[in-house]
Amino acid sequence: MHFDRKDKSNSTLLSLYKQLLYPRMVEEKMLILLRQGRIGKWFSGIGQEAIAVGAAMAMKPDEYILPMHRNLGVFTARRIPLRNLMGQWQGKTTGFTKGRDRSFHFGTQEHRIIGMISHLGPQLALADGIALADVLAERKQATLVFTGEGATSEGDFHEALNVASVWNLPVIFLIENNGYGLSTPVAEQFNCAALVDKAIGYGIKGVQIDGNNILEVFDTISELAEEMRADPKPVLVECLTFRMRGHEEASGTKYVPQQLLEEWEAKDPIKNFEGYLVAQQVLTPELLQRIKSGFRAEIDQDIELAFNDAEPAASAAAELEDMYAPFEQTVVTPSRVSTKMRYLDAITDALKTGMKKHSNLILMGQDIAGYGGAFKITAGFAEEFGKARVRNTPICESAIVGAGLGLSINGYKSVIEMQFADFVSCGFNQIVNNLAKTHYRWGEKADVVIRMPTGAGTGAGPFHSQSNEAWFTKTPGLKIVYPAFPLDAKGLLLAAIEDPNPVLYFEHKYLYRTISGQVPTGYYTLQIGKANVLKRGEQLSIITYGLGVHWAIAYLDDHPELSATLVDLCSLQPWDKTAVADAVKRTGRVIILHEDTLSSGFGAEIAAWIGENCFSQLDAPVMRCASLDTAVPMSKMLEDQFLAKSRLHVTVQKLLAY
Incomplete structure (x- = not known):
């Protein structure tokens, strides 16, 4: 030598x-x-x-x-x-x-x-x-x-x-x-x-x-x-x-x-x-x-x-507390001035507002710069904020999620766009084993938001339509939000960016251009983990989120004879147990509605919790209304049959007849 x-x-x-x-x-x-x-x-x-x-x-x-x-x-x-x-x-x-x-x-x-x-x-x-x-x-x-x-x-x-x-x-x-x-x-x-x-x-x-x-x-x-x-x-x-x-x-x-x-x-x-x-x-x-x-x-x-x-x-309280980086969210009240926006535009507005507020915020994703992303949510961002902060990535979900964690370790925030939520499977390990466990293991934050364009209803088939939130709701260390309205889409995304913990932000593709609503101008945040009670009635409660909220609203509008409480969870990790318990107490009959498949969907967790904590207030079994236990089909006829919406009326009638 x-x-x-x-x-x-x-x-x-x-x-x-x-x-x-x-x-x-x-x-x-x-x-x-x-x-x-x-x-x-x-x-x-x-x-x-x-x-x-x-x-x-x-x-x-x-x-x-x-x-x-x-x-x-x-x-x-x-x-x-x-x-x-x-x-x-x-x-x-x-x-x-x-x-x-x-x-x-x-x-x-x-x-x-x-x-x-x-x-x-x-x-x-x-x-x-x-x-x-x-x-x-x-x-x-x-x-x-x-x-x-x-x-x-x-x-x-x-x-x-x-x-x-x-x-x-x-x-x-x-x-x-x-x-x-x-x-x-x-x-x-x-x-x-x-x-x-x-x-x-x-x-x-x-x-x-x-x-x-x-x-x-x-x-x-x-x-x-x-x-x-x-x-x-x-x-x-x-x-x-x-x-x-x-x-x-x-x-x-x-x-x-x-x-x-x-x-x-x-x-x-x-x-x-x-x-x-x-x-x-x-x-x-x-x-x-x-x-x-x-x-x-x-x-x-x-x-x-x-x-x-x-x-x-050994302290259960200490173990649970350390799964997440300490963060006391201060909710920023929305302005009274608002503009009518589509769901998609509210997400765009949130990203722009976040980029202006946080100079250390980086956006990463496939085709998000000059092209503006698959759904044009970031159109014009590269010109406004520069390609250093709005970064097109190679097709490599694992590396980009890992890079997001590296950015966080070295003083930056990031929002990563999955082109479709289905593709997150290619970055699964980084999310569940690195992002989710980093603070618990050695006290380091993982300041990363992952945007997840999700859901069916557009005939996109098995690989562009999955509702995969339940892959992550069981993973301690992650936060999961799922807004159903433009106002919530903006406020929850800004809250997710502010939070130093890893947040998966599910945004339903079908809602992008099909719904609109008044969205406050400027910067505001909504509380992660807080549900919205959209209706209060006495006969039954429907607990849902995402596109399921709109299915429930449409169904109740078509059946004015029903007196129903409607809870939009907005967040799935943490989720609002108080709002759910109040709904159970009010009606004694509960349907949990979601687009995901029935077996092991997030509704099963809510149903189990209600059974353990609210049993004495139930007048009927908790019922789940979910999609078929199959992959998502492409054909409109097959997709309509697959989706939980097709079984909502039968489920309601079964619950009321109990």
């Missing part, structure tokens, strides 16, 4: 060596503790330390790094105390996630580190968002994100690199090619000669280096980061290394040929650098002994302190 010190002083070389040695000694202690049964799991990075340490030390302290679970050297190079790291690994209160997550699944704004989730690929898109925030704020910063050779097979890898390339984002995508994904060798993971060759397909620079050479790693990352601070554009770096121990310790390494282990043992990053420093007379046996003795004492002390730190107290 050839080391080129260039102009580095002896003190710099010694500092690099200490940073390299310390995580190795921590790992060796972890293996002892594992054998003693004092810890239960460990993901070893032994043999790969030069990558984490060299890359981390090449970055500025205020630049973000997004590491993986074999990158202990990133955390120690950023001076995170071992006691806190050990507290994290053991689920103590001194850790970063209050015992809610393990390993390196956490972030810390203080140290500019954003940890991974178990799905491996999604963090790459977060790096895009973080870097985009730096570009927008004209900060000359670089962002470093790690991934393994196995995760390069994931779609998230492709999406993140493609977005970074198209948008010229200053991101260093660092692949640790360590030979195996658990037990699967690289020959069974990809068929290209080298992973760095993938850079060609994205039109970006690619560099392959010896990941076990601390100086080569440090110098390469330093140079690349400096280049992109002056001229933002991404780069792909492949670091060749090897995992000397199991994927995690229980897995072992029996699947690895012994010859391969011996070959890489000779390339050990610490032994080789240590030998070089001795030859350079930077390190002596006496100094080495002092360094190791000092580290050993420090490690032993910090670990024992962590073992004695308090376990988190």
Whole structure:
């Protein structure tokens, strides 16, 4: 192994060596503790330390790094105390996630580190968002994100690199090619000669280096980061290394040929650098002994302190409270001056008003800039607010949702348009595992709104008509709003933008140009979680939302003999339990109406809650009126039969006859 010190002083070389040695000694202690049964799991990075340490030390302290679970050297190079790291690994209160997550699944704004989730690929898109925030704020910063050779097979890898390339984002995508994904060798993971060759397909620079050479790693990352601070554009770096121990310790390494282990043992990053420093007379046996003795004492002390730190107290109230970032909504009263608008125009007005109020608000979506979006909601926005803030995206829902979270981490807000709500399935993981859980895990907000053009009624068929709100209502950490009228559409969207938590905003496509109403001018917000009681009657209650509200209004207008209470929920997470309970108490008979399919639709949750909390006030079973348990058909005749509207009269008569 050839080391080129260039102009580095002896003190710099010694500092690099200490940073390299310390995580190795921590790992060796972890293996002892594992054998003693004092810890239960460990993901070893032994043999790969030069990558984490060299890359981390090449970055500025205020630049973000997004590491993986074999990158202990990133955390120690950023001076995170071992006691806190050990507290994290053991689920103590001194850790970063209050015992809610393990390993390196956490972030810390203080140290500019954003940890991974178990799905491996999604963090790459977060790096895009973080870097985009730096570009927008004209900060000359670089962002470093790690991934393994196995995760390069994931779609998230492709999406993140493609977005970074198209948008010229200053991101260093660092692949640790360590030979195996658990037990699967690289020959069974990809068929290209080298992973760095993938850079060609994205039109970006690619560099392959010896990941076990601390100086080569440090110098390469330093140079690349400096280049992109002056001229933002991404780069792909492949670091060749090897995992000397199991994927995690229980897995072992029996699947690895012994010859391969011996070959890489000779390339050990610490032994080789240590030998070089001795030859350079930077390190002596006496100094080495002092360094190791000092580290050993420090490690032993910090670990024992962590073992004695308090376990988190189990508190249901605290757990529930921490699912969401603290936010006390101050409702801004609407102006008395109003203009008649279509539902679609009210959404446009809300976005324009939000963009003017929040200078850090970014809009992202497919075709939303010059074209104005599939439904023309953002027509003219690029000219008014600029393409930096109104961003056309490649067709990559996962990367854009992840970029939204990255923007939030680095000080921005975003509204992301799904061209159709159906397409959100391609970004599902980012929503339910990253956006929803980030604050609960390590206290960081996820200030992202996702607009969801939803619903049937236009003959658009199975892939452009789904009502998929129930995919998300069961996911803690998300907020769900679903306005039925133009006034609500504007006020709830502005409230969603204001809220630092992730909000899914469902907007029914059928309503875009079919309904109009008076909409207050200027800025106002409506309370998320507050229902509207549109009618008050005595015979039955209809609880609904979205297009179902208009079905119910039309039905009741056609049947003036009925005395009905009509509740428009407006929000599904949280939802207005008080309004529902009042409706049950008033009438004793309840229909829950929604466009989604019957089985496991959101109506089932409301019905269950009424049964548990309002049973004594019921005069009949709670009934659900929903769409058929099929995909949404295209034919108008079939679609009309599919939709819940076709069964509303029968359901009402059945309820009243009970």
